[in-house]
Amino acid sequence: MKFSADDILDAAARVVLTRSGSPPVAEIAREVGAPVGSVYYRFASRDELLVSLWLRSVRDFQQGFMAACRLEPAADAVVAAARHIPVYCREHPAEARAMTLYRQAELVRAAPESLRDEVATVNDQVNALSLELTRRRYGVADEWRTTLLTTATRQCPYGLVRPHLGGPIPDWIDDATAACARAIAALGD
Amino acid sequence: MKFSADDILDAAARVVLTRSGSPPVAEIAREVGAPVGSVYYRFASRDELLVSLWLRSVRDFQQGFMAACRLEPAADAVVAAARHIPVYCREHPAEARAMTLYRQAELVRAAPESLRDEVATVNDQVNALSLELTRRRYGVADEWRTTLLTTATRQCPYGLVRPHLGGPIPDWIDDATAACARAIAALGD
DNA sequence: GACAATTTAGAACATGGATTCTAAAACTGT
DNA sequence: ACAGTTTTAGAATCCATGTTCTAAATTGTC
Numbered sequence: 001m002k003f004s005a006d007d008i009l010d011a012a013a014r015v016v017l018t019r020s021g022s023p024p025v026a027e028i029a030r031e032v033g034a035p036v037g038s039v040y041y042r043f044a045s046r047d048e049l050l051v052s053l054w055l056r057s058v059r060d061f062q063q064g065f066m067a068a069c070r071l072e073p074a075a076d077a078v079v080a081a082a083r084h085i086p087v088y089c090r091e092h093p094a095e096a097r098a099m100t101l102y103r104q105a106e107l108v109r110a111a112p113e114s115l116r117d118e119v120a121t122v123n124d125q126v127n128a129l130s131l132e133l134t135r136r137r138y139g140v141a142d143e144w145r146t147t148l149l150t151t152a153t154r155q156c157p158y159g160l161v162r163p164h165l166g167g168p169i170p171d172w173i174d175d176a177t178a179a180c181a182r183a184i185a186a187l188g189d
Numbered sequence: 190m191k192f193s194a195d196d197i198l199d200a201a202a203r204v205v206l207t208r209s210g211s212p213p214v215a216e217i218a219r220e221v222g223a224p225v226g227s228v229y230y231r232f233a234s235r236d237e238l239l240v241s242l243w244l245r246s247v248r249d250f251q252q253g254f255m256a257a258c259r260l261e262p263a264a265d266a267v268v269a270a271a272r273h274i275p276v277y278c279r280e281h282p283a284e285a286r287a288m289t290l291y292r293q294a295e296l297v298r299a300a301p302e303s304l305r306d307e308v309a310t311v312n313d314q315v316n317a318l319s320l321e322l323t324r325r326r327y328g329v330a331d332e333w334r335t336t337l338l339t340t341a342t343r344q345c346p347y348g349l350v351r352p353h354l355g356g357p358i359p360d361w362i363d364d365a366t367a368a369c370a371r372a373i374a375a376l377g378d
Numbered sequence: 379g380a381c382a383a384t385t386t387a388g389a390a391c392a393t394g395g396a397t398t399c400t401a402a403a404a405c406t407g408t
Numbered sequence: 409a410c411a412g413t414t415t416t417a418g419a420a421t422c423c424a425t426g427t428t429c430t431a432a433a434t435t436g437t438c
Contacts, residue, residue: 035387159348183372224417
């Protein structure tokens with residue numbers, strides 16, 4: 001087996017880092033050193049390849065994020081989870097870029113049949129942890145506070161990092177992220 | 190003149206609102222009720238059309254943003270400028286979506302020759318105001334504090350709004366944006 | 379070593395969509 | 409009304425890229 005699925009995904013990740021938008025199959029093939037036919041031997045379609053890359057990247061990211069969510073006390077967990085986003089993106093630029101290829105909400109409808117289920121459930125564990133974190137932080141986990149913490153730990157940090165993806169992520173972003181996370185979380189007190 | 194440039198841009202804006210990514214020329218033509226040839230009579234290329242739309246949307250957005258930047262005292266201006274972003278995106282969903290079509294940094298290189306200059310200078314006025322606002326807010330406008338205020342008034346608000354573009358923008362986003370703006374701005378004190 | 383299954387190769391094909399082209403229609407000024 | 413200019417029309421062309429196909433090479437098995 002000259003070209004494993006992971007070899008191809010690794011190459012795809014490298015390519016994604018160097019261009020904006022989704023790369024053509026031919027470019028991924030060139031990067032891994034295979035003809036396009038070989039790529040199609042592993043993946044049924046370009047979509048399946050890129051969505052697989054997205055899934056793999058998201059899962060890799062979630063590991064550290066979930067670890068941060070479990071910290072005590074809850075207030076620290078919120079800040080740590082938020083900080084994890086710029087930190088992860090700095091250390092894993094290719095995965096970070098790959099995660100921007102799709103948004104989960106769209107993929108649930110648009111992903112190839114074979115990956116639809118994985119896409120639909122990929123956030124389940126994280127969402128469960130978010131709910132638990134909300135309960136720990138506020139005592140209750142009503143919808144409003146859950147949304148608030150999701151914003152503080154995910155949306156806002158991601159929004160701050162996003163413009164830097166593709167280049168180096170300045171260190172001060174981490175502090176700005178932490179400050180925002182605290183400020184947003186405080187709205188629920 | 191059956192189809193003015195602005196008619197076509199208006200149609201393009203409407204189309205952009207209904208799909209993710211840049212629309213095909215044929216779809217814009219259909220929306221304005223013209224054959225594709227007529228679209229190409231007004232715009233040299235699809236890129237020129239879409240970059241024009243981007244420019245028009247950015248300029249429309251900047252009006253209110255700059256007004257907010259001029260408020261006194263400076264601390265209020267920071268919060269008002271930040272808030273302007275979710276407010277504008279809520280009231281002008283099509284323009285908001287159009288602004289996401291490109292990032293200025295990329296366009297400076299990639300835009301059609303004829304629009305390159307406009308793209309390069311489109312932020313000049315806003316940047317000048319940001320610098321002045323920084324001076325008012327902190328007494329000095331060193332690079333660090335200028336970056337901080339740009340993050341507080343633009344990057345962070347935009348990051349918070351972004352996931353909601355295409356749908357309704359919840360009202361609480363405005364408060365989260367304001368809280369973040371204050372928190373980030375405070376890092377420079 | 380021979381046979382089967384897997385994997386690689388890359389040329390051929392298909393398609394969506396941008397762009398061009400030419401003719402017709404609609405204006406404009408005289 | 410006429411000549412000239414602008415604008416509309418939409419079919420034809422072109423191109424990038426995704427996908428398929430068939431043959432060759434490799435690997436695994438008895």
